Amino acid sequence: MLAFRMDPALLRERELFKKRALSTPAVEKRQAASDSGSHKKKKPKVDKESSSGSKHSTESSNGNFNIKASSGYKFGCLAKIVNYMKTRHQNGDTHFLTLDEILDETKLLDISMKQKQWLMTEALVSNPKIEVRDGTYGFKPKYNLKDKKALLRLLDKHDQLGLGGVLLDDVEEGLPNSAKAIKALGDQIIFVTRPDKKKILFYNDKHCQFAVDEEFQKLWRSVPVDSIDEEKIEEYLKKQGISSMQETGPKKVLPVQKRKKQGGQRKRHFKTHNNHLAGVLEDYSDGVPVKK
Known part of the structure; x- marks a missing residue:
């Protein structure tokens, strides 16, 4: 039976390989990997504790805003x-x-x-x-109105005091079932729509309504005033002994504008030179002096 003899150099390398394998076991590598994984799992737990510990925090543990x-x-x-x-x-x-x-x-x-x-x-x-x-x-509405009679009294009071009308929004805010009450008042109320589309309620005073003769209406409409200036109309009325409504109303007092002092009008004082020639020099600023 033949026997083969191994090379002693190969045997030495085999022993060294075994020693290196024993010095770095695979079990320690797995344990290190499991330790790193446990650290990753602990991170969200720390965030949970910190987020729940703060009373005034507006964010939850998952980062959502606490509304x-x-x-x-x-x-x-x-x-x-x-x-x-x-x-x-x-x-x-x-x-x-x-x-x-x-x-x-x-x-x-x-x-x-x-x-x-x-x-x-x-x-x-x-x-x-x-x-x-x-x-x-x-x-607490702006106008506390109980019924349609209270609304009519409010509009009448505004009309007598010259305060104008009342916003429909304020009426709807303070009057229960306002639509029904406004409809029941009928033509006792006048609606006016402002440029901003808001409606205003006015009291329709029927005592101020009177019939005008057609002859006067024709005379009124026959006078063309479109091309006439307002100042000319006012001047014509004054000649006829009629005062316009602008004069009866309160006149606006215009604020008096103070004139600003101009810096150029201030007198400047110049230094005089050649004082030693005061009796010799003559002033020609007003022209040639007349010899006496």
């Missing part, structure tokens, strides 16, 4: 309450409500105690459209 903790949500709740109070007032529900009843009817029961306290002590108390009575709240 209920923002000031926009707070003022949005206030706007919702004011609009609700206005709507119920227009529908005829004018009795006052507590804050809990308002939050219940507006479905804002999930607000925090801090926001509720802000509504009670600051927001609703200082709002110009909310009236407070003994801890209860109601809507």
